[in-house]
Amino acid sequence: MSIPAVVTVVGSGTMGPGIAAVFARAGAQVRVYDVVAEALTRAEQAVAMCEGVLDNLGSNKVDGGSVSYTTDIAEALRGTEFVLEAVPEREDLKKSVLAQIEAEVSDETIIASNTSGIPITKLGEALNAPARFIGMHWSNPPHLIPMIEVVPGEQTSDAVRDRLIEIVNAFGYEAVLEREVPGFVENRVLYAIMRECLALVDEGVISERDLDTAVRWGIGYKLAVVGPMRLLDMAGLDIYTSVAGYLNRDLSNTDGVPAFISDRVASGKLGFKSGGGIFEYGEGDVAALRGEIVRQLTAVRKAMPAPLSDNPV
Numbered sequence: 001m002s003i004p005a006v007v008t009v010v011g012s013g014t015m016g017p018g019i020a021a022v023f024a025r026a027g028a029q030v031r032v033y034d035v036v037a038e039a040l041t042r043a044e045q046a047v048a049m050c051e052g053v054l055d056n057l058g059s060n061k062v063d064g065g066s067v068s069y070t071t072d073i074a075e076a077l078r079g080t081e082f083v084l085e086a087v088p089e090r091e092d093l094k095k096s097v098l099a100q101i102e103a104e105v106s107d108e109t110i111i112a113s114n115t116s117g118i119p120i121t122k123l124g125e126a127l128n129a130p131a132r133f134i135g136m137h138w139s140n141p142p143h144l145i146p147m148i149e150v151v152p153g154e155q156t157s158d159a160v161r162d163r164l165i166e167i168v169n170a171f172g173y174e175a176v177l178e179r180e181v182p183g184f185v186e187n188r189v190l191y192a193i194m195r196e197c198l199a200l201v202d203e204g205v206i207s208e209r210d211l212d213t214a215v216r217w218g219i220g221y222k223l224a225v226v227g228p229m230r231l232l233d234m235a236g237l238d239i240y241t242s243v244a245g246y247l248n249r250d251l252s253n254t255d256g257v258p259a260f261i262s263d264r265v266a267s268g269k270l271g272f273k274s275g276g277g278i279f280e281y282g283e284g285d286v287a288a289l290r291g292e293i294v295r296q297l298t299a300v301r302k303a304m305p306a307p308l309s310d311n312p313v
């Protein structure tokens, strides 16, 4: 199992630096490209922090890995074997960036997208050779969540699909192969949960803080060990049948973004990145919270069977 020698990450915001750190750790020479120079300065600091987290996790470190930063797309893509696109989630932007990438790389280069769920077949319309293009959906924070959704489009070749699975496994992550559906599997499940959570808070059934406590301890902690399919067996399919019989019809089925979120977005409340969203954050709170989240995720990872190991659950 081998990692590509040269990897390019296009777009270095929330996701790019952690992804670069994982590839470099596995021995790749990683080039990080962004149109915004300050994003690269922030990325350099973020990659250093991710490396510290990976050290603490005891993750394997292969010699020869490196990360360099550039705003020059030709330099970023020269001789690269694998490109991951991680620019903002806008179909038009992604298509134009993908076409730019294809114009600079060799015919053998694999191009992947970290889209959260725009169909790969649709994005692949921007390319002359969509057989080389595939979805590679990392989860945030990418240096800590050891699972990647591998999503071929209709035109993706089997060789590219198999090579991507090999790459993901080579850096010690679980690869989950999916047929493409909007949102892919992870975000379909997450957004079903989010829709119900937002409806419950919006209707005054529960406070924001208690909702988080109920989901973290009642569902999240359990689901980290027992997946939904195994949980159904554990609970009993007869119990599921009884509860689903009266509950499913009562669950939220609203489409669109609820006012609870859109009102906040309209007033510039975006969450950690703006210092306030659903909760308010004072000076230093966000940095402290980010550190605590990483600390707790690291502790949970250490307590769980390693990804790719035999796990009876």
Ligand SMILES: NC(=O)C1=CN([C@@H]2O[C@H](COP(=O)(O)OP(=O)(O)OC[C@H]3O[C@@H](n4cnc5c(N)ncnc54)[C@H](O)[C@@H]3O)[C@@H](O)[C@H]2O)C=CC1
Residues within 6 Å of the ligand: 010, 011, 012, 013, 014, 015, 016, 033, 034, 035, 036, 039, 085, 086, 087, 088, 089, 090, 097, 114, 115, 116, 117, 137, 138, 139, 140
């Ligand atoms: N934020 C998250 O939790 C997750 C995001 N994703 C997906 O990953 C992708 C990136 O997301 P984020 O990192 O959150 O976005 P972001 O907005 O934090 O960062 C995007 C970066 O792309 C750069 N960029 C914009 N136009 C560019 C161009 N033409 N060429 C090169 N760079 C350009 C921006 O300057 C910015 O630094 C999106 O498709 C998103 O849906 C996937 C998993 C989780």
Ligand SMILES: Cc1ncc(C(=O)O)c(C(=O)O)c1O
Residues within 6 Å of the ligand: 115, 116, 138, 139, 140, 141, 186, 187
């Ligand atoms: C709220 C939210 N939305 C999308 C994603 C994603 O996977 O693209 C995530 C994530 O954590 O990865 C997310 O939290």
